Amino acid sequence: MQTHKAKRVEITIEKIMQSRLSDALMKADVHGFTILPVYGGSGRSGLWDRTGQVGRAEGMVQFICIVREERLDALLTAAFKVVEKHIGVVNITDCEVLRAERF
């Protein structure tokens, strides 16, 4: 089957920043992304999980965006403005998709 090269960007960020990152991506003309809840993990502050969190200040979400390579820079520039000072991870991997016209 014919596949097409693309870039998969995963942005794990504080839940409180979810709407701001969504808005920034939309403004950068990145309209296709998925947001997943993060159950828990470990970072510089140690282990954490979603159980029993009392406010919106805690918790993380993960954005998954798949874009064509030429649109990667615009996406990262928009995302960086939002995530720069916040807890989180941004990573980029190569991937392949079936329907290139959707990205």
Next chain:
Amino acid sequence: MGEILTLAANNLLSPIVLCFALGVSAALARSDLSVPEAAAKALSIYLLFAIGFKGGVSVAAHGVDLTLGLSLVAGVILSALLPLIAFALLRALSGLDRLNAAAVAGHYGSISIVTFVAATSVLESSGIAAEGYMVAVAAAMEAPAILSALWLISRGESGRMDASLWREILLNGSIVLLVGAFFIGMITGEEGLAEISSFVVAPFKGVLCLFLLDMGLVAGRGLAKGGKLLGAGSIAFGVLMPPIGAAFGLLAGLVLGLSLGGTVLLMTLSASASYIAVPAAMRVALPEANPSIYLTLSLGVTFPFNLVLGIPLYLAVASFVFGA
């Protein structure tokens, strides 16, 4: 002194405090006991609705007067002023840097609605009435502290607050529900309360017990995880600041001419520290500040202190001042 000890002992053995203690103990013992996220959310929605509604009904029964407006203004002033005192005290007692001290200070001007709910429950158990509009005062005290904290750190530098953050603070779900239920109670009055009293009055304390069990679990986990970050000075601040805030609340209550119950609630509001609205605002506006410090202090130190010792202390002091 004897009265304070009796009140504290009664409070310690109340189902509300014992449920909280169970939660803390279970968390510290690393039990897998947990309240499902959605259930905890539902419990908090119930409590906010019930407390707002009953406050509105009380205002409908007693009417609106000038004291209501003045109490709102006093609430805003207290909320804006207390972070400045908290900041100075925290800097004197602990080695926290300006940024983290300002972030913590913001929490101590804002309020904990659960502490407020617990105080209303103690007043009801003691047969002491309070002004129903204290619910509105609680809502008014949420946000000004955030501005004070940001002022402390930026001193005129703009850019920390944006329009969406303003909207999130002023229209956060808790405030909308509390104020909305207050107005529904005010509009429907005693008749409205009679229609739903079996839902908002009878189960209230039982629901509060379950909610505080969950809060105990959260506080215990927070202490286990973040306790190491807090020095003795910070912990001392978490215990000393509530009575200082309560003293300002007492003064304001006396100046406003509030009832004994209203004054105790204003003292409790001034003594409590936010762990929902302010942490969220601080994560956006001051992302460099360490959330483990301010969350552990407000939820792991000050909230249990107020719940177990603070509320009976404020009631006893206010009773003494009022000669009740």
